[in-house]
Amino acid sequence: MSIANLEVSAGRSTRPTASPWAVAMAGFVSLALAMGIGRFAFTPLLPMMLHDGTVTLGEGGALATLNYIGYLLGAVLCLVIRPDPARMVKISLALTVILTLAMALPGGMPAWLAWRTLSGIASAVVMVYATAWCMQRLAELGHPTLGGLMFAGPGIGIVVTGVSVFGMVGANWLANWGWITFTILGALMLAPVWRVFGTPSPLASPTGGAAHAASSAPIAPRLNLETWALTLAYGLAGFGYIITATFLPVIARHEMPGSVWADLFWPILGAGVAVGAWAVTRFGMHHDNRRMMMYLYAMQALGVAIAAVWPTVTGFALSSLLVGLPFTALVSFAMREARRLWGASASKLIGLMTAAYAIGQIAGPPLATSLVARTGGFGASLGVASAALLLGAAIYLWMWRTMPVDGRAAG
Numbered sequence: 001m002s003i004a005n006l007e008v009s010a011g012r013s014t015r016p017t018a019s020p021w022a023v024a025m026a027g028f029v030s031l032a033l034a035m036g037i038g039r040f041a042f043t044p045l046l047p048m049m050l051h052d053g054t055v056t057l058g059e060g061g062a063l064a065t066l067n068y069i070g071y072l073l074g075a076v077l078c079l080v081i082r083p084d085p086a087r088m089v090k091i092s093l094a095l096t097v098i099l100t101l102a103m104a105l106p107g108g109m110p111a112w113l114a115w116r117t118l119s120g121i122a123s124a125v126v127m128v129y130a131t132a133w134c135m136q137r138l139a140e141l142g143h144p145t146l147g148g149l150m151f152a153g154p155g156i157g158i159v160v161t162g163v164s165v166f167g168m169v170g171a172n173w174l175a176n177w178g179w180i181t182f183t184i185l186g187a188l189m190l191a192p193v194w195r196v197f198g199t200p201s202p203l204a205s206p207t208g209g210a211a212h213a214a215s216s217a218p219i220a221p222r223l224n225l226e227t228w229a230l231t232l233a234y235g236l237a238g239f240g241y242i243i244t245a246t247f248l249p250v251i252a253r254h255e256m257p258g259s260v261w262a263d264l265f266w267p268i269l270g271a272g273v274a275v276g277a278w279a280v281t282r283f284g285m286h287h288d289n290r291r292m293m294m295y296l297y298a299m300q301a302l303g304v305a306i307a308a309v310w311p312t313v314t315g316f317a318l319s320s321l322l323v324g325l326p327f328t329a330l331v332s333f334a335m336r337e338a339r340r341l342w343g344a345s346a347s348k349l350i351g352l353m354t355a356a357y358a359i360g361q362i363a364g365p366p367l368a369t370s371l372v373a374r375t376g377g378f379g380a381s382l383g384v385a386s387a388a389l390l391l392g393a394a395i396y397l398w399m400w401r402t403m404p405v406d407g408r409a410a411g
Contacts, residue, residue: 019141020146021146025196027130027147029192029193030197032160033153034130036153036157037100038126038186040154044162046246048165048173048175055109061368068120068358068362070121070123075351075357078128079351085132085133086129089126092121092126093190096122097190102115103116103176127354128350131150132350136346146281147281148277151328151332155271155276155277157270162264163267164178165263227352229398230338230353233297236388237297237330237389238356238358238359238360239385239388240304240360241304241327243304246368247378249265249266256316265319268321271321272324272325273328275325276327276328276329277332289336292330293396295393296326296330296333297330297389297392297396300327302386303320303323304319304382306319308383364385367384
């Protein structure tokens, strides 16, 4: 496969457009940076911050909540502005690197709350615009199934940050040193993808032209029962996973004090995320997205519940894997469904869905810390989260049975 296809306009060669693999890898690295570092480096670093005495559990929950509020603000911002998507992705990725460094600087809770809020805004912008830009470009190039590859990015980011923190804990590092390390890593990740975003769209080619024609077919965006049901179910996914994603190392340390495994469950979850996202690339576009999401929600609900009822090394390892496997796989199918319903206008529907997802995330940490204060453990909050995921699975079952896909491709 060539590195790039040359775009020709008015008989003159212009800048090369990125190849399908370059586009997919740009999405992969962007989500790894924005999500794996910008959002979820906080999860393995939180126990280090607790150990350093720089935050309490309640303050850690507040930092997580403000990050998720920022994610909501970013999603809402994407609904009301009409920017150049590639430029927004690049600005937001650069901001993510700067804000990661800011967490290592003096300022305490007031500054950290501001930085985590802004980081949430940046990660939402990357999720909406990088996803929409890459999926649209891959459709134009005739390789839409490669879109699943970019959703492995958060998983790899989680693995890298989780394994790194495991080593940092063994070396008795301070949490600040971890933030600086991830800043350097983020800057190195940003450099190779900077030029990919903003490359010109391909003109008609034996494969890309047909795909572009199909992807450009006008679809009238409609906020009907189907789109609202999709949005509600997607919001339940945000609530269902977030307690595990925020507190997994803390939960493991609480249930197994002194265990060397406590800091390794997070990388196991990340490995599951990467494998699940890769598996999506092996599925053709003919599968009904709602049916696939129903299965994935049920799997994640089981994973969340296992951590509540089987708090052992085996139980946490299995829970981490079952929570991780569907994490971005279900996001990939949800984004496919958004493109099926709204076509080239999918970024707006993705923004609405991301806002619902963020609202679910915002509700999770306060619920968890409140129930911990009342019950002394995380079991009750994990049970509520598992029930939310089962409700989401039921919504998709209802949609699959009552709203059959028409003649358009399911993906």
